[in-house]
Amino acid sequence: EGASIRVYAQEDWNSGNHSVVQGVSFTDYRGGWQTPVFVETGRTYVIVFAKPGHFGPDTETIVL
Numbered sequence: 001e002g003a004s005i006r007v008y009a010q011e012d013w014n015s016g017n018h019s020v021v022q023g024v025s026f027t028d029y030r031g032g033w034q035t036p037v038f039v040e041t042g043r044t045y046v047i048v049f050a051k052p053g054h055f056g057p058d059t060e061t062i063v064l
Contacts, residue, residue, distance in 0.1 A: 001027055001028060001031075002025060002026055002027060002050055002051060003026065003027040003031045003050060003051035003054070003055070003056070004024065004025075004048075004049070004050050004051070005024065005025045005026065005027065005033060005037070005047060005048070005049055006021050006023075006024050006047070007021065007022040007023045007024070007037045007039060007045050007046075007047055007048075008020070008021060008022060008045060008046045008047075009022055009043060009044075009045060009046075010043070010044040010045060010046055010049065010061065011046045013046040013050055013059075014046075022037065022039050022045065023037030023038065023039065024037070025037055027051075039064065040064070041064045042064065043063075043064060044061060044062070044063045044064075045061070045062050045063075045064065046059055046060070046061050047059065047060045047061075
């Protein structure tokens with residue numbers, strides 16, 4: 001619970017432009033997303049999960 005989930009366009013993430021976030025959510029008590037993040041289909045995104053002092057940041061690349 002309480003881990004941050006940040007969604008970046010892959011081109012922004014790869015270029016080091018980490019200030020351009022497509023959306024942010026946090027995990028609930030079950031580990032699910034508290035709120036959805038809506039992004040465009042047909043693109044690649046990097047999802048960054050972190051909870052300071054516990055784990056991360058971990059990344060996962062997804063294609064929609």
